[in-house]
Amino acid sequence: MLWIIDTDAGVDDAIALALPFSPDQQHRHHVLAITTVSGNVHVSKVNLNVGAVLDVLGADVPIYAGCDRPLRERPAHAEEFHGPDGLGGAGLAKTERRPADMHAALAICHLAKAYAGQVGLVTLGPLTNLALACNLDPALPTRISRLVIMGGAWQARGNQTPAAEFNIAVDPESAHVVFERFSNITLLPWEVSLDQMMPLDVFERIRSGRSARARFFAAMTRIVDDWRARFGFAGVPLPDPLAVVVALDEGAIAHALRARVHVDIGHDVGRGLSALDYRNPQPNAHVVTAVDAARAWEMIAAAWA
Ligand code: RIB
Ligand code: CA
DSSP, X not given: OEEEEEEOOOHHXXXXXXXXXXXXGGGOOEEEEEEEOSSSSOHHHHHHHHHHHHHHHTOOOOEEEOOXXXXXXOOOOOHHHHOTTSSTTSSOOOOSOOOBSSOHHHHHXXXXXXXXXXXXXXXXXXXXXXXXXXXXXXTHHHHEEEEEEEOOOTTOOOSSSSSOOHHHHHOHXXXXXXXXXXXXXXXXXXXXXXXXXXXXXXXXXXXXXXXXXXXXXXXXXXXXXXXXXXXXXXXXXXXXXXXXXXXXXXXXXXXXXXXXXXXXXSSSTTTXXXXXXXXXXXXXXXXXXXXXXXXXXXXXXXXXX
């Protein structure tokens, strides 16, 4: 599989980006491109963050800058969780790398056509780029072999609104397009990262490493201590890393439900809700409800060693 990772990096995105570039050969995978989108922070900051992470990983992969705002919704960010720069406010977002000239949505279309049937796409942010790509190339869903989305709240335990998870809530219209166009989505919803948080001893073991990667990880994740103090988390929720884990290692999926996922684009309390319809004869997603946590933590720890 040749991977494209679409991201609004973000601290957990940054942790996830290391996984296919692991020093452990068994976890290395071919990444065609990183595409960026506004979400946790503005896309201009995401571009710098992805560049900084690729620098510390020593990864040679192009960055394509994408949409700087949702399709219709007013822009919303999450700087209180990811810091003003999006990388924990640790002064890490310094890089010489610059995005390529092509827009992320066009790059997704171009690469999916060039490598049709071999491309896997993981989305870690709002689905603005992917929805645009679907309208630029209506055949896109037939060209992408695997689509793994971090997003949604299958039990409606929202983190952006009472009903909606951030990546969907930021751009519900784009999410609605994607869930209507694709029929074989692997969805890693927010609740999995809440119910299966990385244990603190594992997290601290990664942070205590002496490598350049480990020191970057430690600096970037100091803000996680604020999350834990604010919400009383007993561990560390890592939604984007879990999405990349199940993309790269399907055996890490411990349980999933087959359903048609509908995204509510109304304007009431359910806006951005990812509703599961188990009775629909046309399911569009495998909704991951549990992962093999030990397998996930091993992959993440190896990537940041
Ligand atoms: O709700 C969690 C998701 O929103 C993660 O992808 C996080 O990075 C933010 O984008
Ligand atoms: Ca993200």
